[in-house]
Amino acid sequence: MEAAxxxxxxxxxxxxxxxxxxxxxxxxxxxxxxxxxxAPAVIAMLIVTGYPIGYAFYxxxxxxxxxxxxxxxxxxxxxYGDVLSSSTWWSDVGTTLIxxxxxxxxxxxxxxxxxxxxxRAIFGRGAVRASxxxxxxxxxxxxxxAWRYAFDPTSGFVQGLPLxxxxxxxxxxxxSSLLVIILTEVWKTTPFMALLLLxxxxxxxxxxxxxxxxxxxxxxxxFYRITLPLMKPAILVALLFRTLDAFRVFDTVFxxxxxxxxxxxxxxxxxxxxxxxxxxxLGSAISILIFIAVILIATFFVKVxxxxxxxxxGEA
Amino acid sequence: xxxxxxxxxxxxxxxxxxxxxxLIPVLWIASLSVKPVDKLTDRKFFSGxxxxxxxxxxxxxxxxxxxxxNSIGIALIATLISIVLAAMAAYALSRLDFAGxxxxxxxxxxxxxxxxxxxxxxxxxxxxxxxxxxxWAGLIIxxxxxxxxxxxxxxxxxxxxxxxxxxxxxxxxxxxxxxxxRKVIVPLAxxxxxxxxxxxxxxAWNDFIFANTLTSTDNARTVPAALAxxxxxxxxxxxxxxxxxxxxxxxxxxxxxxxIFQRRIVAGLTAGAVKG
Numbered sequence: 001m002e003a004a005x006x007x008x009x010x011x012x013x014x015x016x017x018x019x020x021x022x023x024x025x026x027x028x029x030x031x032x033x034x035x036x037x038x039a040p041a042v043i044a045m046l047i048v049t050g051y052p053i054g055y056a057f058y059x060x061x062x063x064x065x066x067x068x069x070x071x072x073x074x075x076x077x078x079x080y081g082d083v084l085s086s087s088t089w090w091s092d093v094g095t096t097l098i099x100x101x102x103x104x105x106x107x108x109x110x111x112x113x114x115x116x117x118x119x120r121a122i123f124g125r126g127a128v129r130a131s132x133x134x135x136x137x138x139x140x141x142x143x144x145x146a147w148r149y150a151f152d153p154t155s156g157f158v159q160g161l162p163l164x165x166x167x168x169x170x171x172x173x174x175x176s177s178l179l180v181i182i183l184t185e186v187w188k189t190t191p192f193m194a195l196l197l198l199x200x201x202x203x204x205x206x207x208x209x210x211x212x213x214x215x216x217x218x219x220x221x222x223f224y225r226i227t228l229p230l231m232k233p234a235i236l237v238a239l240l241f242r243t244l245d246a247f248r249v250f251d252t253v254f255x256x257x258x259x260x261x262x263x264x265x266x267x268x269x270x271x272x273x274x275x276x277x278x279x280x281x282l283g284s285a286i287s288i289l290i291f292i293a294v295i296l297i298a299t300f301f302v303k304v305x306x307x308x309x310x311x312x313x314g315e316a
Numbered sequence: 317x318x319x320x321x322x323x324x325x326x327x328x329x330x331x332x333x334x335x336x337x338x339l340i341p342v343l344w345i346a347s348l349s350v351k352p353v354d355k356l357t358d359r360k361f362f363s364g365x366x367x368x369x370x371x372x373x374x375x376x377x378x379x380x381x382x383x384x385x386n387s388i389g390i391a392l393i394a395t396l397i398s399i400v401l402a403a404m405a406a407y408a409l410s411r412l413d414f415a416g417x418x419x420x421x422x423x424x425x426x427x428x429x430x431x432x433x434x435x436x437x438x439x440x441x442x443x444x445x446x447x448x449x450x451x452w453a454g455l456i457i458x459x460x461x462x463x464x465x466x467x468x469x470x471x472x473x474x475x476x477x478x479x480x481x482x483x484x485x486x487x488x489x490x491x492x493x494x495x496x497x498r499k500v501i502v503p504l505a506x507x508x509x510x511x512x513x514x515x516x517x518x519x520a521w522n523d524f525i526f527a528n529t530l531t532s533t534d535n536a537r538t539v540p541a542a543l544a545x546x547x548x549x550x551x552x553x554x555x556x557x558x559x560x561x562x563x564x565x566x567x568x569x570x571x572x573x574x575x576i577f578q579r580r581i582v583a584g585l586t587a588g589a590v591k592g
Contacts, residue, residue: 027413034414041405041464042420045427048460052435052442059438114337117330122323124331130578131338137570137581138342139522141540142563146341149348155556157344160359187341192585199586248431251524255544267433267525274437275529283437291434298429 053291059284066278079285088269089286093293096265098178099253100246103185107242108235110186111193118194119201132191140188144255147184174262181263184252189245193238200234201227233305240301244294266290342567349560356556370561380562382534383542387566390452390538391520394459399513402467403505409468410475421472428465435461436529443530450531455538458526463516470515470584474508511584514573521570539566 063075083089118128135143149155153169160166170176204227212222228235250267253259259268270290274283347362349370355363374380409417439458440449448454478501486496527541537545543562546555574581 030412031414034408034412037404037408037412038420041401041468042423044401044460045424045464048457048464049427049430049435052438052458053430055438055442056435059441114334117327117334120327121331122327124328126578128331128334129582130575131335133574133578133581134338134342134571137518137574139524139540139563139566139570141524141543142345142567143341145543145559145563146345149556149560150341150344152556154357155348155359157359157361160361166359187337191338195582195585244429244431248433250433251540254524254528267431270433271436271525271529274440280437280441287434287437290431294429294431294434298426 053288056284056287056291059280060288062281064279064281066280075281079282080289082282083285083289088264089266089289091262092264092266092269095178095263096247096249096267099182099185099249099265100243102178103182103189103246104239104242106182106186107190107193108239110190111197111238114190114194115197115201118198132194134191135188136191136195138188140251141255143188144184144252147180147187148256151180171257172261177257177261177263181249181252181256184256185246185249188252189242193242196238196241197231197234200231200238203234204230236301236305240298240305243297243301247294247297248290266293342571345560345563345567348556349564351557353557370557371565374558374561374565377558379534379542379546380539383537383539384565386452386534386536387521387538387540390455390459390536391517393452394456394463394520395513395517397456398460398463398467398516399471399509402464402471402512403509405468406471406475409472410478411480421468424465424468427461428469430461432458432461432525436525439526440529450533450535450537452536454530455523455526455536458530459520459523462519462523466519467512467516470512471508474512474584475505478504478508507580508584511577511580514577514581515584518570518573521566 060079061074061076062072063079064072114128114132118125118132121128148171151158151170153159153167158164159168168176170180208226208230209222212226217225248267249265250271253263253265253268254271257263259265259272264272266286267290270283270286273279273286277283344361348356350366350368351358351363352365352367353369355365405420408414409420435458439454443449443451443454448457480501482500482504483496486500487493491499522540523538524540524544527536527538528544531537531541539562543559546559546562
């Protein structure tokens with residue numbers, strides 16, 4: 001991804017490159033201006049993320065429960081030991097992974113279908129684009145309520161549908177709760193996936209499809225042999241964004257089940273320990289572990305992403 | 317491509333499916349919000365009768381009004397601050413030549429992927445000790461974690477497309493630098509800045525986790541957080557109708573923006589994400 005953001009250089013051709021040995025005055029003053037312009041945003045980002053995460057790490061090494069603030073003491077890594085040896089943590093990691101993998105893979109397939117409809121639509125393009133932006137723009141809490149009430153045994157229209165029992169209470173069981181949570185996540189974020197994939201589709205040259213058609217390839221073959229391979233970078237970027245987002249899932253679970261019946265995700269666990277139990281030491285250890293998990297996922301994708309873009313460049 | 321009747325029907329079906337997919341939950345919550353109290357549990361998608369009692373009750377509710385004011389104020393201020401800071405950075409990133417561009421862009425990307433739950437605990441502790449807990453500033457500051465990277469990415473993508481030579485051309489034609497900036501560059505940059513502002517506003521408007529953890533009263537609680545703690549008129553009353561009405565109220569501005577600026581929003585979203 002870093003590689004893709006470098007072409008700035010070609011857009012600023014009027015800036016003379018500093019000569020070897022000593023920069024020209026103009027280049028120097030330009031650089032100074034650039035740093036001055038970037039400084040406020042960079043400093044702001046460092047303050048709002050770097051400082052709190054550092055402080056979270058410090059807290060994670062303390063025994064620090066706000067109910068007993070006097071007992072605050074340095075305990076090293078023992079909070080991490082407590083978290084990593086608890087079955088709750090691991091079952092919450094499992095739940096989070098189920099939600100992440102299920103929602104992201106459904107979104108990929110659905111998003112691709114919607115992107116293809118938007119890409120090839122002969123009419124009604126504007127209507128489709130506007131309507132898919134609605135789930136994207138809607139407040140997650142609102143979407144979570146809409147689906148919760150749709151599946152609620154007292155108010156839900158789903159229970160009013162034929163073939164579905166009037167008394168079905170999906171939020172009383174783990175599997176059906178997860179199903180509704182995943183459905184909500186998929187509904188809300190597939191449009192974002194579709195728009196990213198649509199941008200990737202636009203990069204696939206029509207001539208390739210025409211040529212393959214002439215050679216007798218059918219639509220399915222063209223999709224798997226031409227569209228998909230050329231879209232690989234766009235797909236990976238979309239997957240990266242969505243996987244990290246899905247792993248942090250909080251709003252939907254909080255509104256629909258609050259983590260009941262085995263639907264607790266790692267973010268909900270962190271919230272409960274930090275805010276409800278005000279155990280800042282233990283909670284911060286969970287925060288840091290979630291942070292590490294996100295870094296691992298991102299590194300994995302960037303590695304895959306890096307090799308795939310390198311491969312593509314090699315082939316081109 | 318052959319525009320045969322069969323193809324048109326197939327695409328028509330495809331479009332219809334997408335429209336239904338996107339609109340069903342929105343229509344559902346709108347329908348719930350106008351159901352009369354005795355029909356709330358009829359389990360019908362539309363109950364046929366319309367009542368605006370729920371809307372009347374939420375607009376008489378001080379908590380909801382306060383939350384609405386907080387949401388609007390906090391999202392607007394967060395948008396304004398992050399757009400100003402990001403516009404300066406994006407100008408430098410897209411136009412000036414300096415070392416460290418990649419570092420700044422990938423740093424912004426890293427910040428964008430930051431899990432909010434990782435910092436709510438320390439912010440909760442810090443804000444309580446310095447008096448930012450349950451204040452507007454206490455939310456606006458952490459909102460910078462997602463508004464700034466989004467704004468930087470979207471704005472640098474837009475700024476890269478601006479033909480900056482026009483500024484020099486105007487100066488050659490006798491315009492002062494300020495005139496050239498105001499009459500040439502500002503109108504060219506305005507649509508991008510506007511689009512980025514809409515996206516940032518939507519993100520700030522949507523936040524739940526910070527609003528939930530860093531506020532506790534009408535002082536700073538925004539609508540998403542207020543919705544989660546809404547209890548209705550009495551403790552035993554199901555606040556389904558009121559929550560639905562409140563949900564519709566916060567959804568309307570988003571739908572209006574999306575319908576008016578759909579083309580731009582799509583351009584901004586994909587520019588920020590794909591070019592990054």
